[in-house]
Amino acid sequence: MPNNTSKIITVLNILKNLNKIKFIKIVYNKVLFKVSQIFQKNSKKWAKEVSIGSTTELLNIIDKRYFKELKEEIKTLEQQIENILPKVPKILRLGSADCILLYFYIRKFRPKIILETGVSIGHSSSYILKGISKNSYGNLFSSDFKFLGVKNSEQYIGFLPKELNYHKNWNLLIDGDEYNIPRILKKLGSEKINLFHYDSDKSYRGKQKTLNLISNNTDNNTTYIFDDIQDDFFFYDFVKKNKFKYIVIQAEYRDKFVGIAGNFLEKFDNVC
Ligand SMILES: C[S@@+](CC[C@H](N)C(=O)[O-])C[C@H]1O[C@@H](n2cnc3c(N)ncnc32)[C@H](O)[C@@H]1O
Numbered sequence: 521m522p523n524n525t526s527k528i529i530t531v532l533n534i535l536k537n538l539n540k541i542k543f544i545k546i547v548y549n550k551v552l553f554k555v556s557q558i559f560q561k562n563s564k565k566w567a568k569e570v571s572i573g574s575t576t577e578l579l580n581i582i583d584k585r586y587f588k589e590l591k592e593e594i595k596t597l598e599q600q601i602e603n604i605l606p607k608v609p610k611i612l613r614l615g616s617a618d619c620i621l622l623y624f625y626i627r628k629f630r631p632k633i634i635l636e637t638g639v640s641i642g643h644s645s646s647y648i649l650k651g652i653s654k655n656s657y658g659n660l661f662s663s664d665f666k667f668l669g670v671k672n673s674e675q676y677i678g679f680l681p682k683e684l685n686y687h688k689n690w691n692l693l694i695d696g697d698e699y700n701i702p703r704i705l706k707k708l709g710s711e712k713i714n715l716f717h718y719d720s721d722k723s724y725r726g727k728q729k730t731l732n733l734i735s736n737n738t739d740n741n742t743t744y745i746f747d748d749i750q751d752d753f754f755f756y757d758f759v760k761k762n763k764f765k766y767i768v769i770q771a772e773y774r775d776k777f778v779g780i781a782g783n784f785l786e787k788f789d790n791v792c
Contacts, residue, residue, distance in 0.1 A: 564750040567777035571768045575621050575778070578769050582788060583628060590624055597650050597684075601643070604683045608641050612667060612676050616643030617719045617747045618771045618778045625743070626651030629784060631714030632658055635704065637697050637730060638719030638747070639664035642680040648717075649686035661691045661707070663700035663720065697721060701733045712739045719747040727754045743782035747771075755779040 572578060579587040605613060622644055626634070634652070639645050639662045652658040667673035677694050681687045691707065693700035697720055713734060718727060727746075749755035749768065758781070759766040765785040769778050 560751060563753045563756070564777075566753070566756060567750040567768050567779075568770075571770050571777060574770050575618055575772050578767065579621070579624050582624075586628060587624060590627055591620075593627075593654070594620070594623055594647070594650070597646065600684060601646065601680055604680055607683070608676060608679055609670070611670060612641055612673070612679075614640055615774075616640075617717065618745075618769075619643055619647040620772070621769075621778065621780075622717060622745065623647040623651050625715065625745070626658065627654060629715075629743070630655050630657055631743070633708065633711055633713050634658060634660045634715045634717070635663075635701075635713045635734065636660065636717040636719065637663045637701075637721075638717075639678050639692065639694075640667075641676055642678040642682075644717065644719060645678055645690070645692075646680045646684055646686060649681050649684075649690060652689075653686065659689065659691070661704045662693070663697050663704065664692070664694050665696040665720070666694060697726070697730050697733075701730060705734065705737055708737055711737070713737050713742050715743050715745070717745045717747075722748060722751050724752045724754050727758075731758065740783050743780070743784050746779040746781075748776050749779040750777045755781075 576587075617638070625631070626648060634648055636644060636648065645660065645662055648660050652660060662678070664677050666677065670676075674694060678687065678690070678692050681690060691704065693703060716734065716738065718730065721727065721730070744758075744764075746755050746758075755766075755768075758764070759779070762781075764781040765783065766779060766781040767785060767788075769780070770776070771778055
């Protein structure tokens, strides 16, 4: 076979196989995506089935009068946040956690040590810090990671609490949960976490890693609030494995679910 012809055949073969590799990759990714969608559909179906209603419905059951009072208490904060938001690039104005739930929990149950993962511009952190300030009690430790693909994004992590001047006693680390959490735990020493709010890495593995990291700093009095539990079966596995009492609620006017777990729910047997 002349040399040139063999070269052409080799190139054609490579191209043919490249196409195959591309094809296999595409099919592989599509299958992975479909599988994850099936799981998400199932986990979302479960969350929907066990959900006891909206945040408002839950808080009205726990303490209707106090909830009404707190809604008044946060009106100024809501307005202040609305006024600050135009200073934040649109791309960073992502959805927030169930802030009213966090605020209510903090005001009513007065946790001392609060750890949250996932800060973003700081909706949840603002409500938590305001609750701590109103209680004159408690400490917030927060973990986040710079926004990928956004220049100078660090300056916007926790932007709202900083603008609101709520950040004086705030411990915020921004190197990722894997690095931040051990540093936070070192600061805590043997102190236990009273409220843990998870809203960072949405992968099952990420949640598992963080929960493993904090396990020595949790006890029977730790309350766990997980945002977006419909994404996978992590929350389901977590509460079943630990035999925790739990509640699932649907975030107000949103197609997402929040999981609450912990022994404090024993007081509310009527809703669990
Ligand atoms: C949904 S946002 C948090 C929203 C926030 N709780 C609020 O209410 O405004 C998720 C945040 O988690 C952060 N994140 C994602 N993976 C992370 C990781 N491995 N470690 C720490 N933070 C992470 C993202 O940078 C993002 O800021």
